[in-house]
Amino acid sequence: MPNSELDLPAFETIAGLAFNTGALQRIAGGYETEVYLTADSRYVIKLKHDGGSREAMLAWARRMRAASELFARYLGPRHSLPNAYLVVDNGDTPPHVLSVQPFLPNAQNLDSLDYDTLSPDLRQSVFQQLITIVERSTACYQATGYTPDLYGVAGMHAHERHQRSSPRWLFQQAWRMLMQQPLLNAHNLMLTSDGRVVLVDYDLICHCWLNCRVYYAARRVLLWRDRAQLQAMNAER
Numbered sequence: 001m002p003n004s005e006l007d008l009p010a011f012e013t014i015a016g017l018a019f020n021t022g023a024l025q026r027i028a029g030g031y032e033t034e035v036y037l038t039a040d041s042r043y044v045i046k047l048k049h050d051g052g053s054r055e056a057m058l059a060w061a062r063r064m065r066a067a068s069e070l071f072a073r074y075l076g077p078r079h080s081l082p083n084a085y086l087v088v089d090n091g092d093t094p095p096h097v098l099s100v101q102p103f104l105p106n107a108q109n110l111d112s113l114d115y116d117t118l119s120p121d122l123r124q125s126v127f128q129q130l131i132t133i134v135e136r137s138t139a140c141y142q143a144t145g146y147t148p149d150l151y152g153v154a155g156m157h158a159h160e161r162h163q164r165s166s167p168r169w170l171f172q173q174a175w176r177m178l179m180q181q182p183l184l185n186a187h188n189l190m191l192t193s194d195g196r197v198v199l200v201d202y203d204l205i206c207h208c209w210l211n212c213r214v215y216y217a218a219r220r221v222l223l224w225r226d227r228a229q230l231q232a233m234n235a236e237r
Helices: 011-018 054-075 120-144 167-179 209-235
Strands: 024-029 033-038 043-051 084-088 096-102 189-191 197-199
Touching (some): 120 197, 120 209
Antiparallel strands (some): 043 096, 084 096
């Protein structure tokens, strides 16, 4: 499923890379994904943990592509990245979904960013961009019932991933973000070398209908909280 906005390598090349760890450098891991950088540092390849039948993975890839296009449309090109989704099957392991993005050299996740090192103009620009991202994510939620995962979950152990769809785990994550993690420290937002704040994760947060309704509602509360905080901080400067 190529994306015309991306100059992607051929499908066979990507599929080969997915099962040739020597050609990739692991740079991160998270909620559902292992993240690799290609040897030429042009692309980020995200290998989804869940495998299954080819038909199930094709359906899941199409759903993820639809979600990424939805979120990118609401956030706009300044704050989003193009994504391509592929299903790879080498015959030895269950089929898996890959997503491919352009690599952002010298970009930093907001949760590792020291705001005191930024110039006053850049710091104010980041605050203003985050307000825009919150407003557009809120519009997406109001129109569709979904919102992009701006906050993110950092790397997890394998046993933690098996708990990620349980109501207890989802409520724990929602409570953690509500009490501890402001948007200023979001894991899924990056500050690029040209000063843009960009979303790098386009996955749907959860899959169970009831859990999703609760979780997305909690995210909506976070957006309200962070919009008020950012506007207050922006007004002080």
